Amino acid sequence: MKLAKKIFETALSEGRTFVLEHEAKDIMKEYGMPIPAYGTATTADDAVTKASEIGYPVVLKILSKDILHKTDAGGVKLNLKNDDEVRDAFEEIMANAKRYGEEKGIEVDLSRGVFITQFAEMGTEVIIGVTKDPQFGHAIMFGLGGIFVEVLKDVTFRLIPLEEVDAREMVREIKAAKILDGVRGEDPRDVDALVKVILAVSKMVDENPEINEIDCNPTFVYERGKGVLVVDARILIDNPNAKSSSSH
Amino acid sequence: MNVVFRHPTRYHMASYKYSKCPISNTGSSTKEVSVLASCANLEDIDVFFHAKSVAIYGASPSPNSVGQAIVQNFLKPQYEGKIYAVNPKYSNVLGVPCYPTLGAIPDPVDMVVVAVPARITPRIFEDIAAKGSKAAIVVSGGFSETGPRGAELEDEIVRIGRKHGIRIIGPNCVGVIDTLSHIDTFFLPEYRCGRPRPSNVANISLVSQSGAFAAAISDWTSEMGLGISKIISLGNKADVDDDDLLCYLGQDDTTQVICYYTEGYDKDKGRSFFDTAKRISKEKPILVVKSGRGARAKEASMSHTGSLAGSDNIADAAYKQAWIIRAGNFEEMFDMAKALAMQPPAKGDRVLMVTNGGGLGVMTTDAIEALGLSQPHPSPELEARFDERLPSYCAVKNPIDVVGDAGSERYDVVFEEAIASDEFDIFIVGMLLQTPSLGMEITNRLANYSRQSGKPFVVISMGGSFTSKAGEIMELMGVPTYATGEKGALAAKALAQYGEVKYGKDFKKTFGADKS
Numbered sequence: 001m002k003l004a005k006k007i008f009e010t011a012l013s014e015g016r017t018f019v020l021e022h023e024a025k026d027i028m029k030e031y032g033m034p035i036p037a038y039g040t041a042t043t044a045d046d047a048v049t050k051a052s053e054i055g056y057p058v059v060l061k062i063l064s065k066d067i068l069h070k071t072d073a074g075g076v077k078l079n080l081k082n083d084d085e086v087r088d089a090f091e092e093i094m095a096n097a098k099r100y101g102e103e104k105g106i107e108v109d110l111s112r113g114v115f116i117t118q119f120a121e122m123g124t125e126v127i128i129g130v131t132k133d134p135q136f137g138h139a140i141m142f143g144l145g146g147i148f149v150e151v152l153k154d155v156t157f158r159l160i161p162l163e164e165v166d167a168r169e170m171v172r173e174i175k176a177a178k179i180l181d182g183v184r185g186e187d188p189r190d191v192d193a194l195v196k197v198i199l200a201v202s203k204m205v206d207e208n209p210e211i212n213e214i215d216c217n218p219t220f221v222y223e224r225g226k227g228v229l230v231v232d233a234r235i236l237i238d239n240p241n242a243k244s245s246s247s248h
Numbered sequence: 249m250n251v252v253f254r255h256p257t258r259y260h261m262a263s264y265k266y267s268k269c270p271i272s273n274t275g276s277s278t279k280e281v282s283v284l285a286s287c288a289n290l291e292d293i294d295v296f297f298h299a300k301s302v303a304i305y306g307a308s309p310s311p312n313s314v315g316q317a318i319v320q321n322f323l324k325p326q327y328e329g330k331i332y333a334v335n336p337k338y339s340n341v342l343g344v345p346c347y348p349t350l351g352a353i354p355d356p357v358d359m360v361v362v363a364v365p366a367r368i369t370p371r372i373f374e375d376i377a378a379k380g381s382k383a384a385i386v387v388s389g390g391f392s393e394t395g396p397r398g399a400e401l402e403d404e405i406v407r408i409g410r411k412h413g414i415r416i417i418g419p420n421c422v423g424v425i426d427t428l429s430h431i432d433t434f435f436l437p438e439y440r441c442g443r444p445r446p447s448n449v450a451n452i453s454l455v456s457q458s459g460a461f462a463a464a465i466s467d468w469t470s471e472m473g474l475g476i477s478k479i480i481s482l483g484n485k486a487d488v489d490d491d492d493l494l495c496y497l498g499q500d501d502t503t504q505v506i507c508y509y510t511e512g513y514d515k516d517k518g519r520s521f522f523d524t525a526k527r528i529s530k531e532k533p534i535l536v537v538k539s540g541r542g543a544r545a546k547e548a549s550m551s552h553t554g555s556l557a558g559s560d561n562i563a564d565a566a567y568k569q570a571w572i573i574r575a576g577n578f579e580e581m582f583d584m585a586k587a588l589a590m591q592p593p594a595k596g597d598r599v600l601m602v603t604n605g606g607g608l609g610v611m612t613t614d615a616i617e618a619l620g621l622s623q624p625h626p627s628p629e630l631e632a633r634f635d636e637r638l639p640s641y642c643a644v645k646n647p648i649d650v651v652g653d654a655g656s657e658r659y660d661v662v663f664e665e666a667i668a669s670d671e672f673d674i675f676i677v678g679m680l681l682q683t684p685s686l687g688m689e690i691t692n693r694l695a696n697y698s699r700q701s702g703k704p705f706v707v708i709s710m711g712g713s714f715t716s717k718a719g720e721i722m723e724l725m726g727v728p729t730y731a732t733g734e735k736g737a738l739a740a741k742a743l744a745q746y747g748e749v750k751y752g753k754d755f756k757k758t759f760g761a762d763k764s
Contacts (some may be wrong), residue, residue, distance in 0.1 A: 131562075
């Protein structure tokens with residue numbers, strides 16, 4: 001896909017091996033993955049305009065080539081309900097990012113402003129990810145989010161590319177699979193939509209082998225018929241120049 | 249790339265019978281090319297198993313030496329090819345003519361076994377190239393496994409090999425045993441390390457990264473009555489690797505089940521093994537024991553997913569996706585391989601357990617359930633027929649207990665009715681021969697039911713020397729027999745698992761069906 005290649009080129013030219021959140025989501029959208037409405041803004045006014053277009057509540061996140069871990073830099077503000085809150089959040093994020101840079105002794109590029117996205121309604125939290133194994137190449141991971149992944153490591157893998165039957169097997173074979181059937185009176189979750197996202201990630205990586213790692217974490221799965229939303233997305237890529245000097 | 253040019257073949261092996269990959273017939277035209285390309289080296293690999301003339305470089309008359317042990321192997325009358333010793337120090341080794349170089353041998357040499365110190369191997373390979381031999385097994389150690397200097401030597405022999413089209417097994421291995429052609433480069437004297445035999449029922453071939461395990465399995469299977477076609481120790485995998493052998497064994501008529509022991513793969517080689525296995529596992533069962541399951545140091549990872557992925561997780565996924573059956577250890581692997589070699593794959597997962605001892609029935613039932621097989625009770629109609637024909641004190645659910653005073657006629661009742669009912673896909677039979685009423689004719693009857701029904705049978709014969717003997721007899725008739733219920737259940741699981749591979753959507757899966 002041309003769009004992905006262009007984004008990767010830009011990232012590498014800036015010395016980044018990660019793509020910015022809106023870029024990751026642009027690529028994912030192109031592969032048909034469901035993403036909550038989003039935009040970017042470089043000024044507070046701009047942020048307010050975008051936020052009202054998207055509809056409240058919204059989330060603001062710092063968008064900078066120098067910041068991978070946004071929360072650590074005070075660069076994330078959740079559940080903003082009106083224009084004033086967005087305006088304040090914008091200013092605060094910019095100030096935090098600048099301070100974060102000063103503490104680290106780096107000059108943080110603030111020219112890209114912020115990423116704005118709809119504050120997604122909570123669903124059943126899952127994680128879909130990709131890793132690259134030196135022996136087997138790209139593999140996709142699926143698991144339930146939160147404590148299931150953190151504590152129980154209840155995740156499952158398949159090599160990429162995978163087929164629909166593999167994706168369905170993955171969803172069924174984690175230990176906590178029953179949660180997706182709906183527990184304690186809940187309706188069953190939209191497994192069909194989830195399988196589509198897993199297959200989309202597989203296709204995306206198959207067509208863009210320079211991708212090293214992906215996290216779609218969290219991804220929310222709603223009740224059957226209501227779909228899935230990839231709420232936070234991270235794509236890490238290979239740096240072909242760095243590779244020659246590494247220990248491969 | 250034209251693989252034929254890369255490895256020009258000078259010898260037309262009489263035994264070579266693979267004109268094309270049978271699998272390629274079903275694929276599209278592009279697929280055909282890739283299948284043929286990846287299996288195009290069959291002919292090179294075949295030399296390792298069917299060489300008509302073999303030279304032992306480093307042959308020696310010294311007692312207890314590697315160079316003597318290998319020559320000794322080829323002196324067996326069963327090996328029908330020619331054998332030459334090469335060593336400038338001698339003119340004769342154990343009665344075999346010994347030459348200073350390969351060039352001095354008047355006839356062509358198909359394969360060279362290299363048993364000389366690592367540092368002189370590059371010179372030996374120049375000699376092999378000059379002779380025109382196309383296969384070399386390097387049993388010597390002292391290569392990449394010892395450090396950078398050894399790695400240089402290994403690169404050097406591989407470079408010479410590539411240039412002249414010499415395929416290399418090893419270095420740092422024990423080489424090859426072929427129980428049919430009697431090629432045997434294992435440098436372990438036969439009185440210390442037994443050699444397996446081929447079976448006329450079905451044969452297993454094993455590829456092992458470790459030479460020590462290859463030897464132990466040779467020794468072990470020689471006493472198990474398990475039919476073996478080939479054992480290959482790959483060592484450092486400098487040239488011939490897991491993929492080459494998987495391709496070759498996939499089309500080898502004398503191999504019915506392929507077993508692997510591996511400690512891991514070189515960069516990207518896990519992926520190519522996966523690709524090859526995916527094509528072959530539908531044709532023949534592939535079993536793998538892989539060590540290194542534990543958590544290993546992970547490379548610095550910037551993503552959550554990366555930090556959760558150990559290489560073993562990924563290997564496990566790859567095996568699953570390529571329909572490879574992963575065994576926890578060698579014992580499990582051979583228990584499963586034996587069943588897969590002797591019995592047809594199951595068409596569903598419904599197990600009927602029949603036993604003349606209740607305890608064995610209960611224990612096996614626990615194992616069946618834990619392995620995810622289903623063990624349904626007979627339908628009311630079938631139960632009625634059992635009730636009608638069996639004494640009232642027999643239990644006719646599942647397991648069926650024909651009890652301790654049963655003779656083989658009670659087993660007859662069970663199989664006549666159960667096979668006709670088509671309510672079961674796999675039969676596990678407890679055959680406890682300690683009871684005075686059960687005669688040895690039970691083995692004959694079980695073998696007949698197994699053949700006639702077309703459904704897989706697994707027998708459990710628990711006990712000491714008498715029952716073990718009965719188990720051996722049972723296996724001679726083609727029905728795999730195990731010493732415990734757990735082993736029998738695992739064998740049944742393998743037959744179901746491979747049935748799922750073989751029959752895909754047509755496999756009748758009932759376990760857990762009532763829960764979702």
